[in-house]
Structures are given as C-alpha cells and as structure tokens.
Amino acid sequence: MSEPRLRLEGLRSRLVGPFSLAAGAGECIAITGASGSGKSLFLRLVADLDPGEGRAWLDGQPREAMPAPAWRRQVAYVPAESGWWGETVAEHFPDLPAARALAARLGLKAEVLDGAVLRLSTGERQRLALARTLLGAPPVLLLDEPTGALDGAAEQMVEAVLRERLAAGTAMLLVTHDPAQATRLGGRHMVMAAGRLAPVEDPPG
Amino acid sequence: MTPTIVLAPGDLAIAAFLIVLDAVLSVVLRLRLHWQLGVAAARMVAQLLLIGVVLRAVFALASPWVTLLLVLLMVGVAGREVGARPEQRLIRLGNFAVGGIAVAFATGLTSVLALTTALRPDPWFDAHYAIPLVGIVLGNVLNAASLSLDALLGGVVRERAAIEARLCLGATSRQAMAGLVRAAIRRGMLPVINQMSAAGLVTLPGIMTGQILAGIDPMEAVKYQILLMFLLSGGAGLAAAGVVFLAARRLTDPRHRLRLDRLAAK
Numbered sequence: 001m002s003e004p005r006l007r008l009e010g011l012r013s014r015l016v017g018p019f020s021l022a023a024g025a026g027e028c029i030a031i032t033g034a035s036g037s038g039k040s041l042f043l044r045l046v047a048d049l050d051p052g053e054g055r056a057w058l059d060g061q062p063r064e065a066m067p068a069p070a071w072r073r074q075v076a077y078v079p080a081e082s083g084w085w086g087e088t089v090a091e092h093f094p095d096l097p098a099a100r101a102l103a104a105r106l107g108l109k110a111e112v113l114d115g116a117v118l119r120l121s122t123g124e125r126q127r128l129a130l131a132r133t134l135l136g137a138p139p140v141l142l143l144d145e146p147t148g149a150l151d152g153a154a155e156q157m158v159e160a161v162l163r164e165r166l167a168a169g170t171a172m173l174l175v176t177h178d179p180a181q182a183t184r185l186g187g188r189h190m191v192m193a194a195g196r197l198a199p200v201e202d203p204p205g
Numbered sequence: 206m207t208p209t210i211v212l213a214p215g216d217l218a219i220a221a222f223l224i225v226l227d228a229v230l231s232v233v234l235r236l237r238l239h240w241q242l243g244v245a246a247a248r249m250v251a252q253l254l255l256i257g258v259v260l261r262a263v264f265a266l267a268s269p270w271v272t273l274l275l276v277l278l279m280v281g282v283a284g285r286e287v288g289a290r291p292e293q294r295l296i297r298l299g300n301f302a303v304g305g306i307a308v309a310f311a312t313g314l315t316s317v318l319a320l321t322t323a324l325r326p327d328p329w330f331d332a333h334y335a336i337p338l339v340g341i342v343l344g345n346v347l348n349a350a351s352l353s354l355d356a357l358l359g360g361v362v363r364e365r366a367a368i369e370a371r372l373c374l375g376a377t378s379r380q381a382m383a384g385l386v387r388a389a390i391r392r393g394m395l396p397v398i399n400q401m402s403a404a405g406l407v408t409l410p411g412i413m414t415g416q417i418l419a420g421i422d423p424m425e426a427v428k429y430q431i432l433l434m435f436l437l438s439g440g441a442g443l444a445a446a447g448v449v450f451l452a453a454r455r456l457t458d459p460r461h462r463l464r465l466d467r468l469a470a471k
Contacts, residue, residue, distance in 0.1 A: 049463075067461075069372075083364075083366030085368070085371055
C-alpha cells in the first residue's frame with residue numbers, strides 16, 4: 001500500500017508541535033517523555049479534540065474532508081483518565097455480548113459489566129474504557145498510558161489484545177512511561193520533549 | 206381601580222417603628238445588624254420612591270419610546286445579573302451576551318403575548334401594563350436563566366471527561382452534551398414549578414395579595430395570578446432553554462470539540 005494508515009503533516013497547536021510523521025498499517029509508535037512534555041496534547045491534537053493547524057490523513061483521506069465524529073471513530077483516542085456519562089457500566093456498551101467477551105480477554109470479571117461505574121476500581125475503568133473503544137474496531141488507536149493502573153498479569157493480557165490488533169493492521173500511537181512496554185509493543189520509539197517529537201535509537205538488546 | 210385605603214405618610218412612619226424595634230433587638234442581642242438594617246431600610250425607601258417618581262413620569266409621558274427605553278434598561282440590568290451569577294465565565298463577556306439575549310427573547314415574547322392577547326390594554330404597549338408586567342416576568346426569567354447558566358457552565362467543567370469520552374467514541378457535540386443540557390434546563394425550571402405547586406397553599410402570591418389589599422375582588426385577583434403564573438413558567442422555560450443552547454453553542458465548535466478554552470481562567 002502506498003499511503004500510510006495515518007499521516008500527519010505540520011500538525012500543531014498553540015502549545016505543542018509541529019508534528020510530522022507516518023504510521024503504516026500494523027505499526028506501533030511508542031512515545032515516551034517527561035510529564036508535561038505534551039504527549040497527551042499530541043494525541044488530543046491527532047484526534048481533533050483541540051484546535052490547531054496542519055493536516056492529517058487516514059489511509060490517504062484528508063481529515064478535513066470528513067466530519068469530526070467520523071474521524072474520531074476511526075482515529076480513536078483513549079485518554080489516560082476515562083470518562084463515564086451514565087451510572088451503570090452496561091449503558092456504555094451498545095453491544096453487551098461482544099463487550100463481555102472482550103472484557104474477559106482483558107482479565108475483567110464477568111460481573112463488572114452488570115455493576116455501577118462508581119464501584120469500579122481504577123484498573124477496571126481503564127480496561128473497560130479501552131474495551132469500549134476497541135469494540136468499534138478503529139483502524140488507528142491513540143492510547144495514553146493504557147496499562148498505567150494495571151498489575152503485571154493484567155498488563156500482559158492488555159498487551160496481548162493490542163498485539164492482535166496490530167497484527168490485524170491497526171496503527172497505534174502509544175504513550176507510555178514504561179520503556180520496556182515501548183520495546184515490547186513498539187516498532188518505533190520516539191521521545192517527546194518540550195512539545196516536539198524526536199526519534200530514539202533503541203540500544204541493541 | 207381606586208385603592209380603598211390610602212396610606213398617609215404618618216401610617217408609614219408608624220410601620221417604620223418596626224425597623225427601630227429590629228435595631229433595638231440587634232443592639233440588645235449584639236447581632237451587629239443595626240447598621241446594615243438601617244442602610245437597607247434607607248436604600249429600600251429611596252429606591253422605591255425613585256421608581257415611583259420614574260413610573261409616574263413615564264406614565265404621564267405615555268410615549269412608546271420612553272416605555273421601550275425603560276424596558277430595555279430593565280432587560281439590560283437583568284441580563285447583566287444572569288451573566289454575573291455563575292462562577293464560571295465565558296470569555297469575551299460571553300456570559301453577558303448569552304444572558305442578555307436569552308432574557309430579552311424570553312421576556313419580550315411572553316410579555317408581548319400577554320399584552321396582545323390576554324390583557325389587551327389600549328394601546329397594547331400602555332406603560333401602566335407593560336412596565337409592571339415586564340418587571341414581574343423579568344424577575345422569574347432572571348432566576349431561571351441564571352440557575353440554568355450556572356448549571357451548564359459548572360457541569361461542563363465537572364463532566365469534561367464524560368463529554369470528551371463520548372466525543373472520542375464518535376458522538377456529535379450535541380449528543381455528547383445532551384445529558385448536561387437537559388439537566389441545566391431542568392435546574393432553571395424547578396423554581397417556577399415549585400412556585401406553581403405551592404401557590405395558594407403555602408404562599409399567597411405577591412401580586413394577588415397586593416390586589417386584594419388594594420380592594421380587588423379575590424376571584425378577579427386569582428384570575429390575574431393564574432395568568433401571571435402561566436406567563437412566568439413560559440418565560441422561565443424559554444429563558445432556561447435559550448441561555449443553555451446559546452452557552453452550549455459557544456462551548457463547542459463545528460469540529461465537535463468541547464472548547465473549555467472559551468471559559469475564562471479563574
């Protein structure tokens with residue numbers, strides 16, 4: 001395929017950028033960097049959640065040519081802090097059977113989908129928010145610390161599901177504080193400093 | 206309608222003794238309220254006398270332009286109040302613009318409707334009817350609009366994560382804000398619903414009381430009050446919905462973003 005899955009050119013806001021990069025189908029770009037360096041702002045900018053300049057393409061389709069909701073369904077951002085608009089967990093999932101199957105693969109107990117959002121632990125919320133997005137099968141995922149609140153076992157399950165998506169052709173921009181995760185999932189590794197992205201040459205081994 | 210009992214200055218002076226009584230209570234019980242009480246009482250007398258003079262002059266002029274000017278002034282002050290109440294502010298004086306437009310629209314529509322259909326004074330803009338009517342509608346409209354605006358602006362900050370979660374899943378800004386918009390409009394309409402439910406049982410509404418004191422037959426006073434209650438609830442609903450839709454528009458953009466950068470930093 002000639003066109004990369006996701007291409008950014010001169011994307012910038014008042015606070016961060018400009019960013020230019022391309023991610024092919026099945027490619028994961030891991031992004032590390034200090035707190036406040038602009039990692040989350042970068043993902044928000046790609047998702048068109050913050051106003052800015054520059055251009056972005058999905059499979060060669062320019063972002064400005066499609067309505068913002070259509071773009072966000074396909075270039076899906078999962079923030080580090082999840083948001084919930086209803087009281088019960090179930091009302092956030094239009095397809096409950098599919099949600100149950102995916103939740104199990106992410107190491108969640110079956111009951112969590114029948115309970116209230118307020119009763120969820122931080123780790124459960126994080127995985128359910130990821131599941132909510134994955135169920136829409138977006139071709140590009142913008143993940144902000146997807147395993148930040150998880151223990152080792154849960155982290156492995158989440159990474160297994162993410163690897164499967166990569167194998168199926170999903171492109172990923174993955175913000176993580178864990179260099180080991182960057183190595184495990186990331187084809188490429190970049191570092192954010194003062195609102196600019198730079199490539200990192202991973203040390204061999 | 207000639208009042209049956211005309212109050213003489215002496216009658217008011219006797220009633221003023223009650224304020225003095227309050228002041229004595231304040232001194233004896235060390236409430237430290239006597240100074241405030243005195244200032245408030247003096248302000249009340251001065252403000253009411255002033256408005257009496259103004260109204261008498263405006264009624265005597267019987268000019269639609271002067272009436273309109275006074276109405277616009279009242280609407281302007283109410284719009285400013287609506288904008289000033291919420292803790293959160295829209296930038297570029299957005300609160301005042303949003304409050305002013307919603308208040309003017311709701312008050313204008315309900316007042317003109319009442320003057321041209323139910324009350325029908327001749328001419329319909331007769332200041333004797335138009336100004337008191339606008340005044341009472343404005344009071345309720347102001348209350349509803351400020352509660353709704355405060356609920357929306359406060360809610361949008363508190364529920365930012367939930368709204369953006371919906372946007373991230375491909376919702377339009379209208380869908381993402383719908384729950385909050387409904388809650389904010391409800392908030393503004395609750396007082397007028399309470400007022401209607403309690404009318405006559407818990408409270409005797411002020412207008413009705415005033416008319417009965419002025420010698421009007423209670424049934425006539427009741428009919429007036431019912432008309433007013435309908436006007437007030439109509440005005441409150443229009444103002445609450447108007448202020449919420451206008452503010453929600455300013456907090457989103459055509460790319461369906463939540464624009465909290467359009468709220469002033471506290």
